[in-house]
Amino acid sequence: MAGLDVRGLSVSLFTRGGVLPALSEVSLSVQPGRTLALVGESGCGKSMTALAIMRLLPEPPARIIAGQVMLGDTDLAALPERRMLGVRGKAVSMIFQDPMSSLNPVVTVGDQIMEVLRRHEGLTGRAARMRAAELLALVGISDAEARLDEYPHRLSGGMCQRVMIAIAIACRPAVLVADEPTTALDVTVQAQILELLKRLQAETGMALLLITHDLGVVAEMADEVAVMYAGRVVEQGPVDAIFAAPLHPYTRGLLGATPSGGTAGRHTRLADIPGSVPSLAELPAGCAFAPRCPLAFAACAAQPPLATLAPNHLAACFAAQGMPADAAAGA
Amino acid sequence: MLRLLRRRLLQGVPLILGVIIMNFLLIQAAPGSFLDVMSAESQVSDPAMLEQLRVTYGMDQPVWLQLLKYIWSVARLDFGFSYRQNMPVLAVIMASLPATLVLMLASLLIALLLGVTAGVVAAVKVNTIWDNLLSFLAVLFFAAPSFWLGIMLTVLFAVKLGWVPVGGMMSITASNQGVVATVLDVLHHLALPAMALGLFYAAVYARVMRAAMLEVLSLDFIRTARAKGLGRWRVVLAHGLRNALLPIVTLFGLQFGTVLGGSIVVETVFSWPGLGSVMLDSVSSRNYPVVLGVLVFSSVVVILVNIAVDLAYLRLDPRIRAR
Numbered sequence: 001m002a003g004l005d006v007r008g009l010s011v012s013l014f015t016r017g018g019v020l021p022a023l024s025e026v027s028l029s030v031q032p033g034r035t036l037a038l039v040g041e042s043g044c045g046k047s048m049t050a051l052a053i054m055r056l057l058p059e060p061p062a063r064i065i066a067g068q069v070m071l072g073d074t075d076l077a078a079l080p081e082r083r084m085l086g087v088r089g090k091a092v093s094m095i096f097q098d099p100m101s102s103l104n105p106v107v108t109v110g111d112q113i114m115e116v117l118r119r120h121e122g123l124t125g126r127a128a129r130m131r132a133a134e135l136l137a138l139v140g141i142s143d144a145e146a147r148l149d150e151y152p153h154r155l156s157g158g159m160c161q162r163v164m165i166a167i168a169i170a171c172r173p174a175v176l177v178a179d180e181p182t183t184a185l186d187v188t189v190q191a192q193i194l195e196l197l198k199r200l201q202a203e204t205g206m207a208l209l210l211i212t213h214d215l216g217v218v219a220e221m222a223d224e225v226a227v228m229y230a231g232r233v234v235e236q237g238p239v240d241a242i243f244a245a246p247l248h249p250y251t252r253g254l255l256g257a258t259p260s261g262g263t264a265g266r267h268t269r270l271a272d273i274p275g276s277v278p279s280l281a282e283l284p285a286g287c288a289f290a291p292r293c294p295l296a297f298a299a300c301a302a303q304p305p306l307a308t309l310a311p312n313h314l315a316a317c318f319a320a321q322g323m324p325a326d327a328a329a330g331a
Numbered sequence: 332m333l334r335l336l337r338r339r340l341l342q343g344v345p346l347i348l349g350v351i352i353m354n355f356l357l358i359q360a361a362p363g364s365f366l367d368v369m370s371a372e373s374q375v376s377d378p379a380m381l382e383q384l385r386v387t388y389g390m391d392q393p394v395w396l397q398l399l400k401y402i403w404s405v406a407r408l409d410f411g412f413s414y415r416q417n418m419p420v421l422a423v424i425m426a427s428l429p430a431t432l433v434l435m436l437a438s439l440l441i442a443l444l445l446g447v448t449a450g451v452v453a454a455v456k457v458n459t460i461w462d463n464l465l466s467f468l469a470v471l472f473f474a475a476p477s478f479w480l481g482i483m484l485t486v487l488f489a490v491k492l493g494w495v496p497v498g499g500m501m502s503i504t505a506s507n508q509g510v511v512a513t514v515l516d517v518l519h520h521l522a523l524p525a526m527a528l529g530l531f532y533a534a535v536y537a538r539v540m541r542a543a544m545l546e547v548l549s550l551d552f553i554r555t556a557r558a559k560g561l562g563r564w565r566v567v568l569a570h571g572l573r574n575a576l577l578p579i580v581t582l583f584g585l586q587f588g589t590v591l592g593g594s595i596v597v598e599t600v601f602s603w604p605g606l607g608s609v610m611l612d613s614v615s616s617r618n619y620p621v622v623l624g625v626l627v628f629s630s631v632v633v634i635l636v637n638i639a640v641d642l643a644y645l646r647l648d649p650r651i652r653a654r
Contacts, residue, residue, distance in 0.1 A: 054558060056554060056557055056558060085560045085561070085562055086560060087560065088557070088558055088559065088560035089558060089559035089560035089561075090560060093558065094558045096551060096554065096555065098551060101550065101551040101552065102551045102552055102554070102555045103552055103555065104552040104555075104556070104570050104574070105552070105574070105648075105649070105650060106573050106574055106647065106648060106649060106650075107570070107573075115556075115559060115561070115569075116559045116560070119559060119560055119561060120560060151649040151650070153649070153650050164555070167555070167559065168558075
C-alpha cells in the first residue's frame with residue numbers, strides 16, 4: 001500500500017484583487033498505517049491542503065501552481081481530471097467537518113453508499129446492497145440492513161459521520177483525508193468516531209491525514225504532526241517531540257493557548273498569542289509569524305527555510321535554528 | 332399520504348365556494364346581461380317578452396337567491412345553460428377542454444424541458460458565455476408578451492417560412508386520414524401556440540432553476556459526491572437536480588392557473604378552439620353562465636393541480652414526509 005507524499009505544493013487564489021498565495025511550498029508525508037495531524041488556526045490552509053490533495057479546490061479562483069502530490073508513483077497534482085475521477089473515493093477518500101450537511105438529504109443512506117461501490121467496484125443490485133450493509137456494520141451502526149433505507153435527516157450527527165466514513169472506506173483507500181471529522185460532534189461522540197478511525201486504520205493499514213485544530217485530538221491520534229501558519233508548514237515532527245519540545249514560537253504559542261484538563265479548580269490565565277493572523281493579501285515579506293513573534297529579529301524579514309533541527313523534527317524559524325542575530329542581518 | 336389528500340380536498344371546498352361567490356358577484360356588478368345581447372340580436376323590443384325572458388332565466392329574483400340557487404346547482408355539477416350554444420354549460424366546457432389541455436400540457440412540457448435544461452446548463456457553466464446567452468434569452472422571453480410572441484412566431488414560421496399553419500387545431504381533411512395522421516396534424520398545428528405560451532414559462536423556470544442549482548451546487552453534499560469520484564454531470568444530475576427541482580415543482584403548481592389564463596390570449600391569436608376561445612366569445616356576448624362556469628371549473632382544476640403538487644413534494648423530499 002502506498003503512502004502519500006506531498007512535495008512543495010503551492011496553491012494560489014486568482015482574484016480580481018490579485019494573486020494570493022493560499023499555500024506555499026507545503027511538504028507533507030504520511031506512511032501506510034500512520035497518522036499525520038495537520039494543525040493550525042482557521043484559515044491557515046489546512047482544508048485547502050486537503051482539497052488540493054483531492055483536487056477538489058474551488059477552481060476558479062484556486063489553482064495548484066507548483067508541487068507534487070505523490071501517491072506511490074503517481075503524481076495526483078498532474079493527473080488529468082478523467083483519471084483523477086478514478087482516484088477519488090477509491091485510492092484517496094475524504095470525510096468532512098459537518099456530517100449532517102455532507103450527505104444528500106433526498107437520497108437514502110444505502111443509495112449513497114452503493115453509489116461509490118457501483119462507481120469503483122462495479123458492484124450492482126443485491127451484491128452492492130449486501131456490501132453496503134456490511135460497511136454500515138463495520139462502522140458500528142446496528143441493524144445495518146434496515147438503516148440502508150433511512151434518509152440522513154433521520155440519523156444523528158455521529159451516525160451521519162459513521163455513514164460518511166463507511167462511504168470513504170468502501171473501496172479500501174490507501175489514504176483517508178479527514179478534515180476536522182469531529183469538530184461538529186458532541187465530545188462523547190467525538191471519542192467514538194476517533195476510536196472508529198483508529199480501529200479501521202489498524203484493520204486496513206490506510207494512511208490517515210487528520211486535519212484538526214484540537215490539540216487533544218492530535219495527542220490522541222497522531223504519530224506525526226505538521227503545524228501550519230498562513231499557508232506554510234512551520235514545524236513538523238513526531239507527536240512526542242512536538243508536544244515535549246516545540247521548536248517554532250508559533251507552535252509554542254498554540255500549546256500555551258490550550259487549556260489543560262488537569263488543573264480543575266485552579267484558575268490560571270490562559271496564554272494567548274498577541275495580534276492576529278495576517279490576511280493572505282497582507283502577508284509580510286519573510287516569516288509571516290514575525291509581527292506576532294516574541295523572538296523576531298532582523299533576519300526574520302527573509303523567509304526561513306524548513307530545516308531539520310532534531311531527528312525527524314523540522315522547523316522554519318531562524319531563532320530556533322540558532323542563527324546569530326548579526327549573521328542573519330545580511331540574509 | 333391519504334390523510335393529507337383528504338385534508339387538502341376538504342380545504343378546497345370553502346376555497347371553491349369563495350371563488351363562486353366572488354365571481355358571481357363580480358359578474359352581477361358588470362353592466363348588461365345576455366338578455367340585452369339576445370334581444371338586440373333577435374330584434375325583440377316588446378317589454379312583456381323581455382320580462383318573460385327574465386323570469387325564464389330566473390333573473391327577476393333577488394341576487395342572493397340566484398347565488399344560492401347557483402351554488403346548489405354547481406354542487407350537483409350543473410353549471411347552468413348556455414343559450415348561445417344551446418346546450419348545458421358543462422357540455423360546452425367539456426367540448427373545448429381537451430383542446431386547452433393539449434395546449435397547456437404541450438406548453439408546460441416545453442417550459443419544463445427548455446427551462447430546466449437551460450437553468451442547469453447556465454448554473455453549471457456559470458459566468459461563461461453560455462450562462463450569459465441563456466440568461467439573455469430568458470430575459471427576452473420573460474419580457475415578451477405572449478400575444479406579440481405569437482404574432483412574431485406566426486410571421487416567421489407560418490408566413491415567411493411556411494413550415495406550420497397559421498392557426499386552427501387541425502386541417503379540414505385530417506379527420507378521415509386515420510389516427511396517426513390526425514395526431515401528426517394536431518402536433519403540426521400545436522407547435523406555434525405551444526411555443527408562444529410555453530417560452531414565457533421556460534424563461535421563468537430557467538431563471539429559478541439557475542438560482543436553485545447554483546445554491547445547491549455550493550452545498551456540502553455536492554463536495555461529498557465529487558469526493559466519491561463521480562463525474563461532473565453525474566454530480567449535477569444525480570445529486571444537484573433532485574434538490575434543485577423542489578422550487579420548480581412549487582412554481583409549477585402556482586403557475587398552472589396563469590398558464591390557463593395565458594392560454595386565452597394564445598388561443599385567440601392562433602384560433603385554437605379551446606376554453607380560452609369559448610371564454611372570450613362568451614364575455615363579448617355577455618354569455619355569463621358560460622363565463623362563470625369556466626371560471627369555477629378552472630379554479631377547481633387549479634386547486635386539484637396544487638393538491639397534486641403537494642403530493643409530489645412528499646415523493647421528492649423525504650424531510651417533508653417525516654413531518
